[in-house]
Amino acid sequence: MAEKREVLLSVKDLNVRYTADRGQVQAVTDVNFEIHRGEFFGLAGESGCGKSTVAFSIMQLLKGAAHISGGSIEFAGKNVLAFTKEELRTFRWEKSSMVLQSAMNNLNPVVTIGSQLMDAILAHEALPKKEAVQRAKELLKLVNIDENRIKAYPHELSGGMRQRVVIAMALALKPDLVIFDEPTTALDVVVQYNIIRRIQELKAKMGFSVLFITHDLPLMLEMCDRIAIMYAGRMAEIAPVGDLLEGASHPYTSGLLQAFPSLVGPRKPLKGIMGSVPDLITPPPGCLFYDRCAYRQKDCLSAPPPLEAVGENHTCACYHRLKKEGE
Template identity: 50%
Template sequence: MVAFSAAALTSVIALAIGVSSGYFGGRTDEILMTVTNIMLVFPQLPLLIILAAFLGNVGPFVIAVILRLTSWPWGARVMRAQTLSIRRKEFVIAGGRRSGAVEHLDRPGVEPAAEDWLASAPLAQAERRGRRPPRRGCIMSAPLLSCRDVSVDYIVGGGTARACNRVALDIHPAETVGLAGESGCGKSTLAFAITRMHNAPALISEGQILYEGRDVLAMTPAELRASRWAETAMVFQSAISALNPVITIGEQICDVILAHRPVTRDEAWSRGEELLSMVGIARARMSAYPHQLSGGMRQRVVIAISLALRPRLIVMDEPTTALDVVVEREIMDELAQLKWKYGFAILFISHDLALMGEICDRIGIMYAGNLVELGAAAEVLENPRHPYTQGLVGSFPSIHGPRTRLHGIPGSPVNLLDLPQGCNFQDRCPARIAACARVAPHLLPAGLGHEAACHLVTPPQEARA
């Protein structure tokens, strides 16, 4: 009876504290978790013996009370974690929006009438899988960013290596576009070109990069400084390299805010605390240094910095590569919630096609500096038209159905200093034809909203003649 009473009372206290902490968050969460952590410091059995000795001759009820007062912290932490997990589910977010429990969301480029359509639970699930219809204010609007035949060369002693070759890509407001391909295909080179972060020996040799109609490549240093972080932000591949190791997290966030906004340092610090809370980090971590945070927390800090000035476009260069799958899932879920709330567009660069299928509206595939396929996420993954894309998609094992033999892509990537005539993929392509050795394919329509650069899909003019 004593054990049952103690367990029941402990569960009630743990449930009340854990759920309250996880649901209300903010200051309530900090206070309750501080008390919980203090209680966890005291060893339970010695504390029980000391209290029993202090109270003298105790009965079963007092023992139950002592057990209750010393056993609830572990349960409270578990309940808080479960509450946080459920609180971030799409059906909770959608239900809160429909009932008015969540404040009105201001999505740039999205009409208020479309808000319920965006927030509905089935479509939220579809958004995570990349299998939903184009969103109003996204695909149908004018491009937020337009790359027009952008080429990037690396000038080296042995010649010129073209890392991006006349890449044409549009990103619309509130859209998520994924770029995939093997290492060295030009994904990160294009990302650095969009933000004009290249240094020698890299050279943007041709093309235009238009942000809301303004040519980024023609901006003055002052205009470029004003545009970075405020209009276009970047999340780098390695958070530990992106953060300054000798400056606190708070100082680094404040530097971004103070450089672009006429606010006091106290106001910038308060904004930094809000940003950390937004990505699931305690406000007290503002005083921490990067090495004091885990890999997942550092990545959240970099995302928080990218959101500091509410940019309309965030370029994410393999943001989850160094993280385990559990932390990766948590970060991507938080990023999806932030995107739904603030309506920014994302250029998401990764090797993980499965992850792209969950979060991206469209997916582009790059090979040897060329954009070889582009289309809706579901279309590219379920009906790939370029042999290279087919090889990438076919390298992922299925968790359902019978076991099938997986086939890798033979050969090695081409040498950018010694490109072949015709198609760059010809030596590795199992379906090459004679035209592949003579004519370089161009990105042409291969279906509704689907483009591919392959002679098997779009025969060259000489073959049609």
């Protein structure tokens, strides 16, 4: 896909810190990426690499102890970090919405799912009740739930169905960008697969862009246009799926690709990456993947490797990247 497409979201040099009892946690460091209109963009990396912090920064939903210490976030050319309260209210849900891993457990247990869908619509649009009911029914149909379930309470639905209600809610105001942060991690594999298929169908039908976050990189290869891999708060690699299918450039990406069995396709033997993500309070100098890397060399400790172009739309932050045959 060589054609230039409209940039919907642009994250530039983003830095985010948490103030913890133990000290300052540098959760996100110098992160740069763009999502195009209509693109299915993945953000992968192990737990603790800063993925959710990036997502919450975009939505301006970071909690008190967090602080954006540098960088900018632009949405359709507007600076999200400078939005007024009213602009933020419009931005969230109408322009951009988010589905979290445990969202299905956050539905109000004493209110029917229909009422909760209608509340989401009516908070932003003045509609007669009849029309709101109709819209709620249509939203249920979108996520393959019979419209007659509109009067059901959350406990009357399975976990997968509840998560689909949350997805319907996120789509209620037809946002341009939907962020899914590990939306299916708590569900079993078959339910997970069905939900992801549904998200793909809805994206094709409604045309929104997706930021899809998971630690399961092979799962992402099935559905994304481009994937960014984060390690210890930094971008390790950003690549079109086609490039990753031919082989990763960053040793961390390569490790992640081998660490999970694929949902579809041939099963590979599990080969995890040894060790764990370093403590981000006092990160060591140089490449943060050094301790776990099979390709490390002395010069890796000089400074964190910068993200550099290694192909068309493909960047990698490694001094000794993996090369493809014939390269």
